[in-house]
Amino acid sequence: MGDVLLARFNFKVRENRHELEEVTVVPLRTAAGGARRIVPQWVTEEGAPGFVRTPRLELYLLAVSYMVGEDAFYERAGGRHERFRELVRTVAVTDAEWFARFVPWLRLGAMLRSASVVAALEGAYAQVQAGIPGSRALVDAALQRADEPGEALAYWLSRHGRTIPKPVKRGVADAVRRLYTEKNLLKYDSAGAAVRFGDVVRLTHPVAVAPWQGDLFRHAVDRCLGRDRGVPDTLPVVRARAELMATPVEQRRAVTDPAVLARAGMTWEALAGWRQSTMDAAAWTSMIPNMGYFALLRNLRNFDEAGVGDDTAAVVAARLSDPAEVARARVLPMRFLSAYRAAPSPRWAEPLASALQHALVNVPALDGRVLILIDTSGSMSMPFSKDGSLLFWDAAAVFGLAVAARAAEPTVVSFSTGSRAFPEVAGESLLSGLDRFKDGYFLGQGTETRAAVQRHYDGHDRVVILTDEQASWHGDRNVAASVPGRVPVYTWNLAGYRLGHAPSGAHRHTFGGLSDAAFRMIPLVEAGDSDCWPF
Template sequence: MASINRKPIVHTHEGGKAVLRTPQQELFVLCVSFLNEDSFYETASETRLRLEELAAHTCSDTDWCLNLIKWLRGDGGLRTVAQIAAVALVHARLGKKLDGGNRQIIAASIQRPDEGPAVLNAWKTSYGTIPKPVKRGVADALQNLTENGYLKWNGKTEKGQISLTDAIRIVHPQPKDEHQSALFDFIVNDHENEDRKALLLSLPVIQSREAFNALSIKDKVAALTGDDAKNLIKSARLTHETIFSSLGKLEPVDAQRIWLKLIPDMGYQAILMNLRRIIDSCGEDSEPIRIALDRIDHPMEAGYEPLPISFLSAYRNVPDIAKPYLEHAAEYSLRHVPELPGRTLVMVDRSGSMWSPLSQRSTLSRYDAASMFACALGLKNPRSVIVPFEDETAEPVVVEGENPLAMLERFGQAGGGTRVGDSTKSAYQQYGPFDRVIVITDEQSSWWDGTQLKDAIPHKVPLYTWNLGGYHGALSLGNRNRVNLGGLSDAAFSLLSFDTGTKWPWEL
């Protein structure tokens, strides 16, 4: 791929005029939109090459690099790109002989046991020999390894050239206590039967899990439905994935009895993601589904802080019996949406490229995410005007009721070209004035778009542009009150207070 053009004016993939972001701005927007797969306008390899070049431009600012990785893996909730960006930044830093902070940047990208091996695999695949700062960063992160984490992620740690076993042998993490020393020993070394039994006495969770795995399917079902089932589930850290993958297809009566033991202690998100599975295995008119729906209906009791988009995939995948509960829970999630003074114009890009999925594993598109974000803002701020657009603006979406999931049906289907600037200018003139304008788009305006987005509204009016594509070039930079962000993560709503040019999300 050709080197990134650093002239002030660049063009979108559709030929529209755009403004060049700073390398830090572009790396941030790329990361929060990163899929590590082909997108509508860019292959995965092109995106990775662009990330590496941006890393070379930004790597000298140690604090900024570390804060970026911490935020991506923490509040940003972006796991894979945190590791890929950390590897690229540290590689660029070592190439410039920049010491101090490299170990910390690597460690900040790792939270789960499978992520340490993933970082080592990423480095070895891209750059070959693994240097000491990378090994030390992975070793620091592996000091958080527990029996629970090992059992939960054991299958994923064995993928790639470097497994968790290999990683421990390569980086030599210093165990923080005798219990962790026994755990490292168990993972790395092969033991004869008697030695293994003795070692397992120091690892009660793994010992309990192995005892469960040794049972026949019939005995597993009996244990999971008996009086001591909850103690077994807790002591062996048995998850619903572990249980049902080991049992195969069950009779509905057995599935119901097992789900009844699991659901009361499952996390809210786990129930939400498995609602369809519970219904399919137990039936709509069953006690497990009644308990599950009651849990869904009360997210506040679970201590869960969802955003409306959390419910959309489940909503589209369940029968009608479950939808009222999801709708009610989605209403509760609106309490996290800010109340904005005055009037807000929300522009939602529904051009063809917005129909791209959020990821290869997701059933939701970028347009879904943009529409749900707009629904939430509109319902919490009834003076808002929400306008979908393509080549031209559509009729405003009617903001009424209290349910963002039902409101979503009013947005229409994605398709057509993109004129971001002309559409925003037209909507502002027709429905304005406004106190702020929010544009949710992949910023791929067409060559026939006659208005630069940054000039589409008065300069005194704040303009927030969310880029969901992460592509090169911005449409709204260059003036006061012009804020260009990326992605729609759980942190998105807090970014409405983002101060252009002076603060990053981790500084809010």
């Protein structure tokens, strides 16, 4: 979740204990004797007919649900990662134009760091081998945070060795010119990284955009090599940090001037370590004016536990609920739900509810009657966030209820082995609706999608299914067979498994992703775009 997913490649000591494991798909045999049945070639993990996707669609769905180092309910991490790499290498060569649009969207639209870094580098590897141009721009587009050039090179060195092709070097160097600043050096250049800022500079030889950046590059190399040649005058933030670090430990708790801390590029993480003591209310109050939106969001519980006053909390609340701040931060909706569940104080409920509403402005306003089916089966209980606080069904519920909030006449249903309609409450916020959904509508059993569609479809104008698609088979090859062929059925796959629960075709569409921007595809499809992607 966006970035739920952190790039996880740049460590001095790494050990991958997952063995590579191929996805298991089992041919479905015909019955012995009697009339021969026509059967699909594959079955899902729950025994339902499985439908093989095109490489582009399979890659798209896997990418938007990609979690480095994480098992899925039905698929081991090693096999999942290898499938992702193979799909990337195939599509990057067979459809380079589509791939050139896909990678930037994956990073900037879907906001997925790890998936975009791996896709860019493996795609570049395949394109260089095939003599296809464009890899430099791909690599540059995937690197949008200052630690990512080092992450990318650490990944490349571990996967492909020390020979780095020119397009990859130049793409990383382009990103370095955009991203390497004084504050970013202080924030992201960690001594624990296998590939530090100075290593990146030495490997890619970026051309500085200005004299100060050239001095920064040289200073980064000095830091990396342990050379103490002082801080140039052209780097005032780095100099201010060095002066602050020279403050005796016993005097550090008294430094609470936000301007002093800002001049030294102090983040709340750096301040906590520098003080060598617990972050109390005074420390948080001194940092809050300089904290970014995401940092505020993830520390609400810490503010409460430290006893941050109501006046300061009101400032935080105003920033959290400011539509402009929400738009600039581009925080994924799941983060608001995670913050809401983690923050013990009711003073955050209203601003978080407002922020979530602002974050979902891209969900289309749908006319007519819409049937929204949210999969709450056992396989949807797998961790969606790294800390396990959010599950896949949480993601399904957020987006399902968001679509319902923007639809003219919605019908929301939770389904598993059975199904339950979720009644609408007038004026209820999305976060309150999620609480109510969690308390009584998580069913946690099998995945009887066909039965849920058949039971609840009643002349609706469109159907939206949020699921991992691993339906159980009950004698019907098509889970949406009870919906007339002229009625659009949209499946949002949140897990990215190889096989789908229904064939794609006219008025039957399978998408994926955790970005609300993806929902803009519904109006595009209905407007007649036959090759519809969110990029």
